[in-house]
Amino acid sequence: MGLRANATQRQRRLGVELRRLRDVGGLSVAEAASFAGLGAPHLGHIEAARTAIPEAKIRALAAAYGCQNESLVDGLVAMGASTGRGWWSDYRKVLSADALDLAELEASCAGCKTFQWLYVPGVLQTPEYTRALFKGGEPEASPQTMELSVEFRQHRQRMLTGGSLTAFHAVIHEAALHMQFVGAEVMRRQVEHLVEMARLPHVCIEILPFKAAAYPAPFGAPFVVFEGAVPELNTVYVEHPISSPFVSGQAQLAQFSDAFSRLSAVALPPIDLRVEPEFHVRKDSLGLIQHLLYAP
Secondary structure (H helix, E strand, O other), X not given: OOOOOOOOHHHHHHHHHHHHHHHHHOOOHHHHHHHOOOOHXXXXXXXXXXXXXXXXXXXXXXXXXXXXXXXXXXXHHHHHHOOOOOHHHHHOOOOOHHHHHHHHHHHHOOEXXXXXXXXOOHHHOOHHHHHHHHHHHOOOOOHHHHHHHHHHHHHHOHHHHOOOOOXXXXXXXXXXXXXXXXXXXXXXXXXXXXXXXXXXXXXXXXXXXXXXXXXXXXOOOOEEEEEOOOHHHOEEEEOOOOOOOEEOOHHHHHHHHXXXXXXXXXXXXXXXXXXXXXXXXXXXXXXXXXXXXXXX
């Protein structure tokens, strides 16, 4: 079997995590490879995500590294066993690898936490809102390409409405609800859709108001924290034009997770339709949304 030319984010992450564990265990590539019955070049290819690794070899390496976190090892085995195929596979020839990696992460994560300050998060968007964004951001795209992108983004919402019911927590800056580049009626329907999505028991939506006492995140780019089987396998997706939008370093994961916790702490209480309407006086996220919808 030949070496991979284009590894997915999942495959790259597995290699990075195996290398991290080897570094923690203090073993060279040659020493680690001998424990698992591999050649040093073969293990090098595995850590570089250029080739696959069977379950037995993953467990042998974990034992050699002294890793006693069974949940972490099971998570690595699951990553190695995954085929990476899903509904997103139908788009391989037309969309970017990052878009496909994002869809795979959404389909496999245990939980998702997202912060947005300019747009409504993609998996909460209505088709009309998404279409308006693409028309404004990519005016030269063909109608076919645009509709395909809208369709893809709608399919991504399966993480919220499909069988897995992934725990989803969004902090959205109030600024995103005031943007007029999608048109007033489109925005109104989008805001109403946010309220409807908040009815789902596994969805939490909070609004960070303009009048928040502080902006606690140390960076301005929107981001998504995808929770893995264990915290060590979390992945952060940063919406920024950098070479790779995915972050997996342990120190960086902790930084983004902490930033999201602080953003949530200063945001308004989440949209909760169980609270009596008269108590929503802009003291929580639903109250602010109602003000935006019905204020003259």
